[in-house]
Amino acid sequence: MTLPRLVPPATIDPSSTDALRAEVRAFLAEQLAAGAFTPSVDAWLSGWDETFTAAMARRGWLGMTVPPEYDGHGRTSVERFVVAEEMLAAGAPVAAHWIADRQIVPSLLKYGTAQQKSEFLPKIVRGECFFAIGMSEPDSGSDLASVRTRATQVDGGWLLSGTKVWTSGAHRAHAFIVLARTAPADPAHRHAGLSQFIVRLDAPGVDIRPIISMNGAHHFNEVILDDVFVPDAMVFGQIGAGWQQVTSELAFERSGPERFLSTFMLLAATAEHMATNPTARDSDLGRLVARVAGLHQMSSAVAGALQRHDPADVPAAVVKVLGTSTEGDIADYADLCAGGTGAHPALLELISVAVDQRPGFTLRGGTNEVLRGVIARGLGMR
Numbered sequence: 001m002t003l004p005r006l007v008p009p010a011t012i013d014p015s016s017t018d019a020l021r022a023e024v025r026a027f028l029a030e031q032l033a034a035g036a037f038t039p040s041v042d043a044w045l046s047g048w049d050e051t052f053t054a055a056m057a058r059r060g061w062l063g064m065t066v067p068p069e070y071d072g073h074g075r076t077s078v079e080r081f082v083v084a085e086e087m088l089a090a091g092a093p094v095a096a097h098w099i100a101d102r103q104i105v106p107s108l109l110k111y112g113t114a115q116q117k118s119e120f121l122p123k124i125v126r127g128e129c130f131f132a133i134g135m136s137e138p139d140s141g142s143d144l145a146s147v148r149t150r151a152t153q154v155d156g157g158w159l160l161s162g163t164k165v166w167t168s169g170a171h172r173a174h175a176f177i178v179l180a181r182t183a184p185a186d187p188a189h190r191h192a193g194l195s196q197f198i199v200r201l202d203a204p205g206v207d208i209r210p211i212i213s214m215n216g217a218h219h220f221n222e223v224i225l226d227d228v229f230v231p232d233a234m235v236f237g238q239i240g241a242g243w244q245q246v247t248s249e250l251a252f253e254r255s256g257p258e259r260f261l262s263t264f265m266l267l268a269a270t271a272e273h274m275a276t277n278p279t280a281r282d283s284d285l286g287r288l289v290a291r292v293a294g295l296h297q298m299s300s301a302v303a304g305a306l307q308r309h310d311p312a313d314v315p316a317a318v319v320k321v322l323g324t325s326t327e328g329d330i331a332d333y334a335d336l337c338a339g340g341t342g343a344h345p346a347l348l349e350l351i352s353v354a355v356d357q358r359p360g361f362t363l364r365g366g367t368n369e370v371l372r373g374v375i376a377r378g379l380g381m382r
């Protein structure tokens, strides 16, 4: 039996992006020297810093793939990948713009109307418009076809009612894209009758309730929609095509470098700790470095596939399963090697945050169990 190739071969010549990498590293060194940020693990999800976002915007590193007609920079997905990778490796606070830049930009370019593109893309490029994701619900996470948020057509638009949960950053974002049911569920066609809407988070009828994490952080929210009016102009894509649209959005959400670099800062700090504490040396460090290097190759290959508009849901699932497992293994490894020792307080803080965040790595954006099902399908095994 010959198994199909799951991840496309990497076709990008790394030397083509060396100059850009050097530029981003110089920027990060300047920002660090100026005390603009403290490097952190998982900073793409929890490091919300609008000043840092504005500094990136001034360098032209937001909405890089947005065409110039929408005030964008007309650069490639691979160039965006390079900037993202460098920011993540440095533990820079990129959470404010992350969702807008990662998945709203490509989704708007693919499915947005001219009006939606003109309204949102220039603001995203300037670092002035932040988005959240309204997919999960109290009884609907892995199985998004079961969402119960309902959209009912009225004069000039739609009325949305329902509850979204685990909505990262909704208390700070300007808008979110909501997946809602626009036709009754049909057991024979579970994925039919779903649609997406761009919903302003300050619209009447939107109630954002904080969900405080065990470490005291406010990151998650429950967002209750009570007859929220969404004008026809904010229907996103085609009514009834929500499932196909969400699937293509998830390829962007699952394959990026944030799926293997969330704890890279910690790996670097652990290596540093070992260099100065010879008794703590351990060869497993090399295994983790090798896994990160392999993931870099795979993830950049998927960035190339997305640039060519090739289907990427299966390779994205492979990157996410292997990448998020590696991120968690780095947290455990650092905790084992340096946690509880007389390590530098900054390293102990990174370990503590990584261990707190670890359970979320393999859940957010689709659980590893579910993604293994996607991979099995890609292999023709189910």
Ligand SMILES: Cc1cc2nc3c(=O)[nH]c(=O)nc-3n(C[C@H](O)[C@H](O)[C@H](O)COP(=O)(O)OP(=O)(O)OC[C@H]3O[C@@H](n4cnc5c(N)ncnc54)[C@H](O)[C@@H]3O)c2cc1C
Residues within 6 Å of the ligand: 132, 133, 134, 135, 136, 137, 138, 139, 140, 141, 142, 143, 165, 166, 167, 168, 169, 359, 360, 361, 363, 364, 365, 366, 367, 368, 369, 370, 373
């Ligand atoms: C840090 C973080 C940030 C998040 N941010 C957002 C956000 O901004 N917006 C948003 O909409 N959602 C967000 N989520 C929610 C996330 O997408 C869901 O938690 C995830 O999709 C799983 O859904 P669930 O929690 O309902 O678990 P469930 O779907 O109830 O799954 C429970 C368990 O059953 C397993 N399981 C379920 N179905 C299957 C199956 N078919 N085969 C095998 N095993 C299965 C799962 O793997 C899991 O272990 C976030 C989650 C986290 C952790």
